[in-house]
Structures are given as C-alpha cells and as structure tokens.
Amino acid sequence: MRTLVFFGATGNLFTRKILPALATFSEEQEFTVVALGRRFKDNASYRAFVAQLLPRPSPLLERLTYVQGDLENPGELALKISPLLGDGPLYFYLATLPSLYRDALHCIEALAQGRNPKDLFVALEKPFGRDERDFLALEESLRNVFPEEHIFYVDHYLGKGTVQNLVVLKAENFFIERLLSREFVQEVHIGVFEEEGVGERGVFYEETGAIKDIFQNHLLQLFTLLAVDIPPLCAEDQKECARFFFQLSRERARLLSQVRLPESHEVQLGQYAGYREEVRHPSSLRETFFFFPLFLDTERWRGVPFYVASGKKTAQKRSFIEVLFHSVVTPPNRLIIEIQPEERIDLVVSVRKPQRELESTPVTLNFTYSGAFQASTPEAYEKILHDFLHHDRTLFPDSSFIQEAWRLTDRLLENLKTHPPAFCRYREGMLTPEILFREKRIPDEMCLG
Numbered sequence: 001m002r003t004l005v006f007f008g009a010t011g012n013l014f015t016r017k018i019l020p021a022l023a024t025f026s027e028e029q030e031f032t033v034v035a036l037g038r039r040f041k042d043n044a045s046y047r048a049f050v051a052q053l054l055p056r057p058s059p060l061l062e063r064l065t066y067v068q069g070d071l072e073n074p075g076e077l078a079l080k081i082s083p084l085l086g087d088g089p090l091y092f093y094l095a096t097l098p099s100l101y102r103d104a105l106h107c108i109e110a111l112a113q114g115r116n117p118k119d120l121f122v123a124l125e126k127p128f129g130r131d132e133r134d135f136l137a138l139e140e141s142l143r144n145v146f147p148e149e150h151i152f153y154v155d156h157y158l159g160k161g162t163v164q165n166l167v168v169l170k171a172e173n174f175f176i177e178r179l180l181s182r183e184f185v186q187e188v189h190i191g192v193f194e195e196e197g198v199g200e201r202g203v204f205y206e207e208t209g210a211i212k213d214i215f216q217n218h219l220l221q222l223f224t225l226l227a228v229d230i231p232p233l234c235a236e237d238q239k240e241c242a243r244f245f246f247q248l249s250r251e252r253a254r255l256l257s258q259v260r261l262p263e264s265h266e267v268q269l270g271q272y273a274g275y276r277e278e279v280r281h282p283s284s285l286r287e288t289f290f291f292f293p294l295f296l297d298t299e300r301w302r303g304v305p306f307y308v309a310s311g312k313k314t315a316q317k318r319s320f321i322e323v324l325f326h327s328v329v330t331p332p333n334r335l336i337i338e339i340q341p342e343e344r345i346d347l348v349v350s351v352r353k354p355q356r357e358l359e360s361t362p363v364t365l366n367f368t369y370s371g372a373f374q375a376s377t378p379e380a381y382e383k384i385l386h387d388f389l390h391h392d393r394t395l396f397p398d399s400s401f402i403q404e405a406w407r408l409t410d411r412l413l414e415n416l417k418t419h420p421p422a423f424c425r426y427r428e429g430m431l432t433p434e435i436l437f438r439e440k441r442i443p444d445e446m447c448l449g
C-alpha cells in the first residue's frame with residue numbers, strides 16, 4: 001500500500017487545494033495519509049477539522065493519521081512518523097514553508113534509511129530555494145535521498161487546463177503559431193493579478209516578494225510557453241510524449257538565456273498601502289507588485305516587448321496572456337488567453353456595425369472550456385496529485401528550467417539593487433490590468449504621497 005506523507009498538512013495550500021483533490025482520489029485509489037502539522041494536538045481534533053472542510057463524507061477521513069511535531073526537531077519527528085509507514089512506496093509532499101525544506105529533508109533522510117530508493121518519491125512546492133545557488137544546494141540534498149526522476153517540482157500553473165492548451169493551440173493551429181511572431185505582434189501582456197493580500201503569510205512574503213514568488217515561476221512558465229517554438233506534437237504514445245515535453249522544457253530553458261532584461265527606468269515596483277501594518281514592518285520595501293518589459297533576442301521575437309506584471313490587492317483576480325496584433329483599428333486585434341478565474345480564449349476582431357455602411361466595431365470570438373465541453377477542467381491539484389502518484393513527469397518543470405529561471409531572476413534583482421526603480425505604495429482594490437497595461441505604470445493618483 002502507498003503512503004503519502006504531507007509536511008504542512010494544516011496550512012493554507014494543503015487545506016484549500018490539496019485536501020479536496022485527495023478526497024477525490026480517495027474514492028478511486030488505495031493509499032494512506034500521514035498528515036504533519038503543529039497546531040492540532042491529536043488525531044481526533046485534526047480529523048474533526050478536516051471533516052468540516054470536506055463538502056461531503058469521504059473515505060479519506062478513515063485513512064488519515066495526524067502527527068503533531070515541530071521541524072525544529074526533525075529526528076524526533078521522524079521517530080513519531082516511522083511506525084506509521086508501511087512497507088510500500090512512500091510519497092513525501094513538502095507543502096510547508098520553503099525555509100523548512102532542509103529540516104524536512106533531514107526528517108525524510110531518517111525515514112528513508114534501509115528503504116529501496118526506487119520506492120521513494122518527493123514533490124515540493126515553489127519557490128525552489130531563494131536563488132540559483134540555494135536551488136542547486138537544495139537539489140543536491142534531494143538527490144542524496146531520491147533518484148533524479150523521482151523528484152517532482154510543483155508549479156500548479158502547469159496543471160491548469162488552459163496553460164496546457166497553449167501547447168496544443170500553437171502546435172495544432174498553424175495559423176496561430178504563424179501569427180505569434182514580430183511580423184504580426186505589436187506587444188504582449190502577461191498578468192497575474194490577485195485581490196487578496198498576504199494575509200497570514202507575512203513572514204514568508206517578507207522573505208520572498210512578488211518577483212521571487214510569481215515572476216521566477218508562474219510568469220516565466222507562461223512567458224516561455226507563449227514564446228517558444230513548439231516541436232511537432234506527440235501522438236498518444238506516453239514515451240513519445242515524455243520526449244516531447246522534455247524537448248519542450250529544454251527549449252524553454254534555452255529561451256530564458258536569450259532574454260534581455262529591462263533597464264531600471266523601465267521597471268516599476270509597488271507595495272499595497274496596508275502591507276507594512278499587516279506584516280508589522282513599518283519601513284518594509286518588499287514588493288507586492290512589479291511591472292516591466294522583457295525582450296527576446298531571437299529572430300522570431302526581436303523588438304517585441306512582453307510586458308509582465310503581478311500585484312496583490314488589485315481590483316480583480318485575473319491571470320491571463322494578451323497578444324496585441326499590429327492593427328489598422330483601435331483598440332487593436334487581440335488574442336486573449338484567460339487562465340483564471342475563468343478558463344477561456346477570446347479573439348477580438350473588427351466587424352461592420354449594423355446599418356452603418358463600413359463603420360466597424362470590435363467583437364469577441366469566444367471559447368470557454370465549460371461551454372465547449374459541458375464540464376469544467378479538473379482542478380490543477382487533481383492533475384498534479386494524479387501525475388505524481390503515477391510517476392508522470394511531463395507537467396512538472398525540470399531542473400534545467402528552474403535553474404535558468406533563477407539565473408534570470410537573480411540577475412534582475414541584482415540590477416534592481418544597484419539601480420533602484422520607481423516604487424509606488426498603491427491604494428488597495430483600484431488597479432485593473434486595463435489601466436496598468438494602458439498607462440504602462442500605476443497612475444500617480446493611485447500612489448500614496
């Protein structure tokens with residue numbers, strides 16, 4: 001029987017995303033779960049907590065065993081967990097603070113002793129380390145315990161249906177692939193906007209900031225998927241597909257080495273007005289917002305700005321890619337790939353207004369997953385857990401991509417340290433993607449003093 005061991009089983013990610021996906025799986029698959037956390041004293045109180053989070057009774061509850069323990073004492077924690085593990089394969093999942101990964105690995109090392117490495121698997125959440133050096137050290141520690149192909153780096157954006165669809169959209173629609181080049185594209189906008197602030201994740205966020213939290217992973221995933229030359233799509237053959245995704249990942253990593261980073265005057269960083277109070281750090285300059293262009297030094301994209309942005313406490317929650325084409329009309333023709341909250345693709349074209357000779361107006365040709373397939377795509381974490389338990393690595397970023405993404409992010413942060421960019425403390429709930437990408441900055445009236 002497989003055993004899944006979750007570090008951080010009382011946290012935000014586990015309770016909101018992983019738990020519902022686990023409950024779905026427990027209806028069709030056999031496994032037991034060891035859940036680790038600090039805040040509950042015993043199994044009964046943890047199970048009661050989980051029960052009220054699940055929308056309906058689930059076989060999962062019976063299979064959960066909670067262990068209370070602090071990772072400051074990894075050896076002690078390992079002693080508590082060890083008797084709960086069967087002889088079957090072990091799947092460790094690090095859904096805890098990245099600063100605790102090293103302690104978690106000490107605990108895992110103790111649990112792995114005497115076991116066959118082919119039965120040991122690990123998944124871990126981003127950010128993977130704090131910089132390139134730290135990532136390489138983390139990877140080395142992981143490789144001391146796990147075979148390379150048993151390490152699963154999770155970027156849940158890659159589990160989203162629309163993000164995967166970007167690959168098919170380009171590979172199987174020749175005209176779209178052809179349109180995505182400097183010949184036709186004026187500029188690209190990629191945004192990850194959130195209504196929420198940092199909430200209880202203040203300590204984590206003070207260490208991390210938006211550039212490491214969003215740009216280094218989700219945003220660079222979207223950017224490279226849009227910009228990469230996609231190899232011919234694989235058939236339904238799993239081996240061939242694994243090769244396809246491997247090649248795609250290498251191509252995307254190579255693309256990152258061809259990025260021209262922005263000058264500091266092209267960058268704007270920001271922090272939402274209530275942030276300092278929330279994290280109890282009255283002079284914090286930690287960014288909760290960034291905006292800047294990236295350029296690619298390739299034949300296909302030379303000269304096309306990819307404006308990337310992310311912000312917390314904006315007017316709406318929205319993640320998307322918007323491609324603006326060279327156009328004779330205003331606003332220009334656009335291809336919009338919405339990732340959340342709704343998974344949708346829009347193509348904005350001009351048509352004649354009724355009864356108005358040749359006067360034109362923009363209209364949207366539209367596709368939604370829910371409309372086209374009468375069902376929403378499975379939640380990203382269902383896909384992630386499924387692939388982890390089936391050892392399917394195709395949708396997990398590989399280490400060469402992560403390393404290249406860190407190299408780029410480290411260079412960017414170093415440049416911004418030497419030449420600090422504009423910084424705006426912005427009013428909450430006002431900034432929209434439309435305003436930002438039109439003005440190419442947060443307007444002055446939204447910034448405090």
Ligand SMILES: NC(=O)c1ccc[n+]([C@@H]2O[C@H](COP(=O)([O-])OP(=O)(O)OC[C@H]3O[C@@H](n4cnc5c(N)ncnc54)[C@H](OP(=O)(O)O)[C@@H]3O)[C@@H](O)[C@H]2O)c1
Nearest residue numbers: 008009010011012013037038039070071095096125126127
């Ligand atoms: N939240 C999200 O939506 C989201 C999305 C994508 C990725 N992630 C990633 O997922 C990871 C976890 O994020 P989160 O938002 O879930 O964080 P969180 O809500 O702060 O949860 C942290 C978890 O770690 C446990 N923990 C903290 N200190 C510990 C210690 N010394 N010993 C043992 N356990 C300890 C906490 O236990 P107690 O609370 O019981 O003390 C809790 O279960 C991070 O890497 C984050 O970047 C999160």
